[in-house]
Amino acid sequence: MMDPVSQSCPSCKSSKYNNPQLRLMVNVCGHSLCESCVEVLFVRGSGLCFQCRTPIRKANFRYQLFEDPEVQKEIDIRKKILNEFNRREEDFETMDEYDKYLEQVEEISKSTPF
Structure with a gap:
């Protein structure tokens, strides 16, 4: 089971402890963002990974199932x-x-x- 304290978005720092409805998503490079940050990132249509700067697309994000x-x-x-x-x-x-x-x-x- 995922620990709510350790599950947090590296961009906005929101965690499942503070926000139980937080849903993390993972992109093709393996880095995570919360659903809200993914929406903000793709207002312009494309973006770069927050951690490794890999070009990413919204369609390639999936909900994170594992810690x-x-x-x-x-x-x-x-x-x-x-x-x-x-x-x-x-x-x-x-x-x-x-x-x-x-x-x-x-x-x-x-x-x-x-």
Whole structure:
């Protein structure tokens, strides 16, 4: 369970402790902002990440489900990879071939800098 004190927006410093309705969102670079700050950031249509200055779009923000936004980023990377690399055990003649395939997918997951 997320600790309300540690869940805060790095931009406006609002926390779940002070504002129980606070909803954090995470962008493609893995950094979080509260829903209000996301709305303010995109009044002009585009913006830069508050922490790393990566160009970001409002459409790429998703609600943060985990305390650590890096966990959310890794899950999103894995989902994208599994959409492309979606073969199953039945698609291979031997378990060795399937294991090698899974190892390749894992290597791609680790080396993908989304």
